[in-house]
Amino acid sequence: MRIIGEIPNPNCKITLYSWNNRYLIKLEQGFLEQTYKIDQFELTSENDLQKIVNTEFINDALSRFDAMATSLQRSLESI
Template structure:
């Protein structure tokens, strides 16, 4: 797996990878992570990959992190 870039953001870490004929967009926030896999033929360049990760995409991902965190907390409370 090769790191092809990072996108700075104050609320999460965003790393772009190339691996196995795919690009991966990995978001990390605390103990949670989300990874999006894109076939290398679906974008024409690594620059297109960075353009894909716009503010709307990031906002949607951060909203999903909130839901993931709530889900995990609820399950942990249910067993504890």
């Protein structure tokens, strides 16, 4: 797996990878992470990843992190 870049964001760490003919977009926030896999042949260049990871994409991912944290907290409270 090769790191091809990072996208600065104050709310989560965003790392871009190239691996097995795929691009991976990995977002990390604390103990939670989200990974999106995109076939390399769907994009014309690595620069297209910057277009995918736009403000709307990041805001949706941050909302998902909130939902993930809530779900995990509920599950932990049930044990």
